[in-house]
Amino acid sequence: MxxxxxxxxxxxxxxxxxxxxxxxxxxxxxxxxxxxxxxxxxxxxxxxxxxxxxPTWPVEWQTAFHLTRQHLEAGGELPTEPGDVVHQGEDLGRWVKSVRFGFDKLTSVQQWMCEHILGITPAGEDEKPKPRTSQADKWALNYTAARQFYEREGHLRVPRKHVETVRSEEGPELQYRLGAWISNQRSRAATLSPERVEQLSNIGMRWTQHCAAPGSAGAGRPR
Known part of the structure; x- marks a missing residue:
């Protein structure tokens, strides 16, 4: 058949x-x-x-839905991870996972079918992968920690192993290895943009033992 x-x-x-x-x-x-x-x-x-x-949605989606339904009606458990169940060439676990994490992109009819017929529920916020922080955002976050240190201490002579604690806007405290970051910025001074050099210089960055900023008169190579 x-x-x-x-x-x-x-x-x-x-x-x-x-x-x-x-x-x-x-x-x-x-x-x-x-x-x-x-x-x-x-x-x-x-x-x-x-x-x-x-259906108005892709036939491939409908096929995976019916295969998952058949699997459940045959006494099987709902697959939740890729590779759990492969039926007629369809990775049902992969499909179920894509449905859970893309639930808000489904039509209301699809959502009803998944919830009431298959028992699939949308993934919780704690299950969803956190968005990756860009390099520019990471630099900005570390700079915020450096500025906080400067405003509190009045200088930016940060011990190599110092960890700065910053309270984020969402509430939880975040920790930054500020001493290591400052050291890295100093060693990479020649490749930093003029804007970043200026930002760090404005909060007391010691680029060399003579304290000259890269590009300024008398500035030496970072050591």
């Missing part, structure tokens, strides 16, 4: 053609031949079997 997805491939294509013809008629455009379009009687027969036989 052929899989349901293969059996429905031609009727779905015929249904799409019928929908295109109806759209052309509604817009008053010339309508070509209706050969190959799904008849109303055939469409009603398929609707009686499954109202979602020809």
């Amino acid at each position: 052929a899989p349901v997805g293969i059996f429905l491939k031609k009727p779905r294509a015929a249904a799409r053609k019928a929908a295109e013809i109806e759209q052309q008629r509604a817009e008053g455009l010339p309508v070509g031949s209706s050969a190959g379009a799904l008849s109303d009687d055939r469409s009603e027969q398929l609707e009686d079997i499954d109202t979602s036989w020809c």
Whole structure:
């Protein structure tokens, strides 16, 4: 017996053609031949079997949904990770995970189907991967820690192993290895942008033992 997805491939294509013809008629455009379009009687027969036989979302999504449903009805557990269950070439665990993490991108009908038929719930905020911090953002965060140190101590002579604690806007305290960061900025002074050099110089950065900033008169190479 052929899989349901293969059996429905031609009727779905015929249904799409019928929908295109109806759209052309509604817009008053010339309508070509209706050969190959799904008849109303055939469409009603398929609707009686499954109202979602020809979904507005991708057929691949619908196929994975039905395969997951079959797996559950056969007594299997809901796969949650890639590789948990592979059925008819479909990695159901990978699909379930993509549904959970992309739940807000589904239509309301898809969400209802996943929740009430398969028991899939959207991923919680604590499960979602945190957005990666860009290098520019990391530099800005460390600079904030350096400025806080300068405003408190009146200088930027930070011990090599010093860790600066900064309270973030969200509330939790964040720790920065400020001593190591300052040392790295000093060693990379020649490659820093003029803007960053100026920002650090404004809060007392000691670029060399003579305290000259890169690019200024008498500045030496960082040591």
